[in-house]
Amino acid sequence: MRRSEGDLVNIIDGAVRLEDLVEREALGELCRSFFVLFGIGVRIFSSAGALLAEAANEQAICALVGKEAAGRVACSETVGDVKALVPDSEDVVHPCFTGAQYRVCRVVYEGRYVGRLVIGPYLPIFVREPPTSLLAVIPQGDSEAIKFSLLQMPKAKIDTVARIATHLKSALDLILFSGHRALLSSQMHLASAREGYRALEEKNVALQETYEQLKELDRLKSNFLATVSHELRTPLTSIIGYSEMLGEGLVGTLTDEQSEYVRTIRSKGEQLLGLILSLLDLTKLDMGSMHLQRRRIAIRSVLEEAVSSVKPQALKRTVSLVLEQRGALSDTHGDPERLRQVFINLIDNAIKFTPQGGTVSVIVNEIDVRPSVPEETPGFALLAASKRAIEVRVADTGIGIPQRERSRVFDAFYQVDSSSTREFGGAGLGLSIVKRLVDAHEGGIRIEDNTPSGTIFVVELPSMGDAT
Ligand SMILES: Nc1ncnc2c1ncn2[C@@H]1O[C@H](COP(=O)(O)OP(=O)(O)OP(=O)(O)O)[C@@H](O)[C@H]1O
Ligand SMILES: [Mg+2]
Structure with missing residues (x-):
């Protein structure tokens, strides 16, 4: 069952639908066990009138009536009326022209109308003969056969059916309650997972942006280092060269103290040159512009x-x-x-x-x-x-x-x-x-x-x- 955020708001607000709260399978199971127990058909409709579950068999009298055109019309009218019936508060008993009855109950969850329960057809025990409304739709029928078919219908006392309906509603209420609880908790889970995912996504985007900025900064730093090192190297080479010439006495003899100073200039210059060359190498390696002559x-x-x-x-x-x-x-x-x-x-x-x-x-x-041996394939070695x-x-x-x-x-x-x-x-x-x-x-x-x-x-x- 997939639901949108709007559904979640509805569920929390209380605007719930029967079909959202309970799996159809569970409703079907409830109808079947009721039918097996009492032999009376039962159907559950949503508040919008959609059939959600049913358990019933065709009655002999219905089959007989279905053979006559007038019977079919009368039957579909009854079924239509029953389907359209929305009881105000109490259960409504709807009569069928065959003498049978339907009991239509309002299904309420937490004070809200969520659907209908239709129990029937059943024959009230006081009906022992086919009523005239039945005989009218099978004018040529064998009255004994009609009576026989009619009396095959499950018989029940009105107040017994009322009690059964009450039990059924309680069972349904219980199913609705646990369904609602499960739905709420799964929706809360979903909402929190969705929220977590959204927050994670936001963080991911921020992280990606920071990463891009850092990459750009790193590139700028490498460029800067490369330029500065390169620019420093040229004058430094001159300083070293001139101090070498001075040291070798090419421009005149130096005193001992002067020679010492010139030696210091040269060795510090070489140290600096070494550092600059290292920086240049590092930036080249970082930028991937060092080409090995292998x-x-x-x-x-x-x-x-x-x-x-x-x-x-x-x-x-x-x-x-x-x-x-x-x-x-x-x-x-x-x-x-x-x-x-x-x-x-x-x-x-x-x-x-x-x-x-x-x-x-x-x-x-x-x-x-x-x-190196991958752990999952030790035989690889x-x-x-x-x-x-x-x-x-x-x-x-x-x-x-x-x-x-x-x-x-x-x-x-x-x-x-x-x-x-x-x-x-x-x-x-x-x-x-x-x-x-x-x-x-x-x-x-x-x-x-x-x-x-x-x-x-x-x-x-x-x-x-x-x-x-
Ligand atoms: N053989 C070694 N014994 C002990 N420590 C070492 C040894 N080699 C490197 N190190 C340690 O690792 C650090 C980094 O070494 P690295 O060669 O990168 O830098 P450096 O020698 O300090 O400077 P540079 O190489 O740039 O002149 C050294 O400062 C030192 O602390
Ligand atoms: Mg070193």
Whole structure:
């Protein structure tokens, strides 16, 4: 049964309809059980006169009358009258020309008229002979046969029928009450679900708008960063270039103090340039405008170059730096420039966060990668072919990264300890670039403990599987 909001208002207001309150099936069941019990037909009509349920059989006398034209007319007149009868308050007994009767009862729910109940036809027990009104419509009929048919009709005392009608109305009232209650609660449920859904929809729209605004803001921020970084790079390159010329004495000899100042200008300039280049990379990665020049490469040579370019930092901090290859290695498919950047960042961090006398090891080998198994298909693991990957582990014996920080260190500008900028330099951009670059190579990166102290960054890159 589908209802509109208007129906709900009606139901709550009390303007209910019989057919809305009770399933026709339940009304039919009520009529049938009444009919089985008393043998008298019963029909239930809506307030608008529609038949909602009935249980009755054709009476022998009705069949007999139906054979005569005058009988059919008289019959349909009676039925029409009964159907149209709307009792004011009390039940109305309507006579049939056959001598039988119909009892028409008003069905009221919570003081409102909701439909009618028609009980009959039944023969009042005082009728023992066919009345003249019956004989008049079957003028040629065999009077004995007519009487016989008439007396087959269920017989009842008028006050018994009145009592039965009262019981029937009470039973109907009970059904209406529980139907009304169920209907109200289901409608309330529906209304609250609808309201919840509407509120959710509104929130969704607001959320979508906010998301679009944020996306736009993010795009503007990336554009701004890209422009600013680009504009800063050119003058900065000049500053570094001129300080280099000054330092090399190309424009005259400098005093020791002047040389010291020029060296500071140059090193701060280079630091700033590094930051600007990182920002440029990040914005390019965010905007999807960084294009990798991927080709078949040997990871070993990339790692050697990365190690040798950070060697001076390791020497300066007296941290030993080792590169170790375990077993034969296949080539990988990547952009050597960008992969070098990945490992320089990781090794640079490892050196930076390792105290003097510590060790940073770069270990490379080739491994089998088990495909991730969907929970619902455990057998999948047996069928899926395992893949080969180049695994690079950058392990240090430094301060380590607490478990809860491991997913956050890949966020841009995130540093575990904000004082690290002052102590070690850097802006917290390195790992965010590393993560995006590794992802762009269809690789993965994770952090492990290096017991008893330190961190291991594990990078996996796709292997071309051609190791010999
Ligand atoms: N090997 C490591 N050991 C301990 N902490 C680390 C290590 N590598 C990274 N971290 C932590 O993760 C943070 C983020 O690293 P990330 O490389 O992104 O930034 P950064 O090194 O501080 O600055 P930048 O790389 O921009 O110069 C670091 O500040 C540090 O707190
Ligand atoms: Mg870093």
